Amino acid sequence: MLIRTALGFANHLLAGEAWARKRLQPFAGQGLRLICGPVTANLVIRPDGTLTEADTSNVPAVELILPPEALWQSGGDREALIAATRLNGAADLAETIGFVLRHLRWEIEDDLAPVLGDVAARRLAKGAARFIAWHQRQAQAFAQNLAEYFSLEKPLIVQRFEFAAFARDVGQVADATERLNRRVESLTARRNP
Structure with a gap:
């Protein structure tokens, strides 16, 4: 449930940013594994640059490892959270994921205005x-x-x-x-x- 909610939110952000989807499109079909303590999510990049859940048999090209304590230690500071995240795996995809994470923003006003x-x-x-x-x-x-x-x-x-x-x-x-x-x-x- 939590993973699906987070995935929906990530895709909502990606839907509003064509540049981010364009950066992810060349990596369509490649897997990501998000690890935060006991929570693990396996994802795959779709051809349109959004994300979907993958089965556990999918071998991820990149692992994003976030220490659980970083969630509360960062105090909601996005930069501190990103700095605490370790990226392992394919260098080109890891670099692209890192770039998208650093620059993708949620404009809450745009979602609330309608x-x-x-x-x-x-x-x-x-x-x-x-x-x-x-x-x-x-x-x-x-x-x-x-x-x-x-x-x-x-x-x-x-x-x-x-x-x-x-x-x-x-x-x-x-x-x-x-x-x-x-x-x-x-x-x-x-x-x-």
Whole structure:
């Protein structure tokens, strides 16, 4: 269900961008495998440059691997999400897929305008963008507050400078212990000729 929804959305975006379909058309019939944690989708490029589901026996020419944590770590930042994605396989198709992913945009206003009208669609899109940005700022502030709480007030997390000082101290104790061992061995050797 999720894969079909995502595939429908991807084809909706491709339908609105002739340049993207044109770039994908030379690769018609070649397979893609999208992997995000336990979710795997096998796709094939159609002759018109859109995508369709493929069966599992289809050998993909390219694999797109997205670490699951990248979905929440990116915070909705498209560039960060694309940067976290690894492309493996045929270089020419991987390069084309990467280019299409970086440049394909969803113009939500264009989809809402026929239903709501131009002004309402623009206001709704701008309001949604502000709402999403506000949520991202709140999530980031919450994460920072949580890290501060667990590192300063209830020290469950060691701060970087504290860890560096501890490591330095451990190194100094190890050096002193080594010097002491050498001194003891030297004195023992002198006593027992």
